[in-house]
Amino acid sequence: MSSTELALRFVAGRSAVTTALVAHTSLAQLDECIQAFQKATREPLDEQLCWEIDRVHLQNRLPLFANARTEPSWRNEGEIGERIP
Numbered sequence: 001m002s003s004t005e006l007a008l009r010f011v012a013g014r015s016a017v018t019t020a021l022v023a024h025t026s027l028a029q030l031d032e033c034i035q036a037f038q039k040a041t042r043e044p045l046d047e048q049l050c051w052e053i054d055r056v057h058l059q060n061r062l063p064l065f066a067n068a069r070t071e072p073s074w075r076n077e078g079e080i081g082e083r084i085p
């Protein structure tokens with residue numbers, strides 16, 4: 001799975017997202033985006049994979065909101081707080 005497909009399928013699976021802005025410089029890239037969205041409706045990403053992506057995001061946001069305390073058992077819940085060295 002390409003990073004483009006992963007990103008677009010992840011976004012398409014989010015209930016709060018109604019639009020995804022995509023940019024492409026070739027017809028091949030446009031085709032890849034269209035295929036990724038079509039695949040997202042047929043085959044959503046695995047729930048565990050989505051949670052792992054969320055965990056990476058929780059740990060690597062703006063420093064003000066970053067948090068290293070994200071455990072797999074939290075199941076789509078995270079704590080927002082400033083990372084203190």
